Amino acid sequence: MLNFSQIDTSMRALAEPTRRAIVERLSRGPASVSDLAKPFDMSLAAVVQHIHVLEECGLVVSEKVGRVRTCRFEPAGLEPLAEWVRERKLAAERKLDRLEAFLAAGEQDKETGND
Amino acid sequence: MLNFSQIDTSMRALAEPTRRAIVERLSRGPASVSDLAKPFDMSLAAVVQHIHVLEECGLVVSEKVGRVRTCRFEPAGLEPLAEWVRERKLAAERKLDRLEAFLAAGEQDKETGND
DNA sequence: AAAAAACTAAAGCTGCCGCTTGACTATCTA
DNA sequence: TAGATAGTCAAGCGGCAGCTTTAGTTTTTT
Numbered sequence: 001m002l003n004f005s006q007i008d009t010s011m012r013a014l015a016e017p018t019r020r021a022i023v024e025r026l027s028r029g030p031a032s033v034s035d036l037a038k039p040f041d042m043s044l045a046a047v048v049q050h051i052h053v054l055e056e057c058g059l060v061v062s063e064k065v066g067r068v069r070t071c072r073f074e075p076a077g078l079e080p081l082a083e084w085v086r087e088r089k090l091a092a093e094r095k096l097d098r099l100e101a102f103l104a105a106g107e108q109d110k111e112t113g114n115d
Numbered sequence: 116m117l118n119f120s121q122i123d124t125s126m127r128a129l130a131e132p133t134r135r136a137i138v139e140r141l142s143r144g145p146a147s148v149s150d151l152a153k154p155f156d157m158s159l160a161a162v163v164q165h166i167h168v169l170e171e172c173g174l175v176v177s178e179k180v181g182r183v184r185t186c187r188f189e190p191a192g193l194e195p196l197a198e199w200v201r202e203r204k205l206a207a208e209r210k211l212d213r214l215e216a217f218l219a220a221g222e223q224d225k226e227t228g229n230d
Numbered sequence: 231a232a233a234a235a236a237c238t239a240a241a242g243c244t245g246c247c248g249c250t251t252g253a254c255t256a257t258c259t260a
Numbered sequence: 261t262a263g264a265t266a267g268t269c270a271a272g273c274g275g276c277a278g279c280t281t282t283a284g285t286t287t288t289t290t
Binding site (some may be wrong): 133138157158160161164165182183216 | 247248249250251255256257258
Binding site for chain 4 (some may be wrong): 184
């Protein structure tokens with residue numbers, strides 16, 4: 001489908017349990033790459049790859065000082081996702097509104113008809 | 116990783132552009148399977164498979180009457196996702212609060228020290 | 231200066247996900 | 261009742277995402 005939109009990349013990024021766990025960890029404060037890797041039963045390289053994905057979609061930023069790269073969570077990266085959810089809920093509500101308006105109009109007709 | 120949590124299934128479901136498009140369509144009102152399939156350049160069977168995934172994670176419900184299956188969007192299915200986002204933002208804020216408290220305490224010390 | 235620590239980069243492997251095809255069932259229409 | 265419509269089921273295929281391994285670099289420690 002060749003979709004490179006923001007919502008697509010961040011959804012894909014967070015579909016991974018490991019990446020979600022990394023974000024959860026970072027949402028409680030910054031951490032180095034090896035700190036992030038410790039809880040996981042996988043190679044450091046694998047965790048680094050996950051971090052790259054999270055950086056590419058703006059959910060994580062990092063800075064290297066000396067030999068240590070420190071990663072931080074970027075809450076703004078959640079916005080595309082949050083917005084998509086809001087839009088879906090809103091559309092569903094509007095649809096419900098229209099249905100209710102339709103039913104209300106029907107009741108109205110009935111009442112005026114019976115009047 | 117064998118993760119069957121609600122958040123995992125719904126994130127995975129919505130990581131797919133086609134499935135997201137289906138939800139977008141349904142959030143504006145119910146539709147039959149073939150209606151849903153029309154905009155996509157793929158077989159009906161493929162779309163049916165996507166619908167199944169969306170049903171399994173509670174984002175879509177459907178009902179078959181006669182030979183037509185009508186699908187509806189279930190906004191409640193978004194809750195796990197919405198909650199996860201809220202929690203992440205909250206954790207990040209709290210972390211920021213602690214930082215600010217720490218800095219404020221530092222300023223306090225400075226002031227009392229200079230006093 | 232040598233060894234250790236903290237990554238980084240690249241190549242290769244494997245399992246799963248999304249898709250197709252084909253064969254089938256059930257329902258509606260002419 | 262014949263044909264069309266709407267969906268279902270299952271098998272199979274190809275690509276790619278996530279992981280490993282290996283070999284490197286840079287920085288810190290001893």
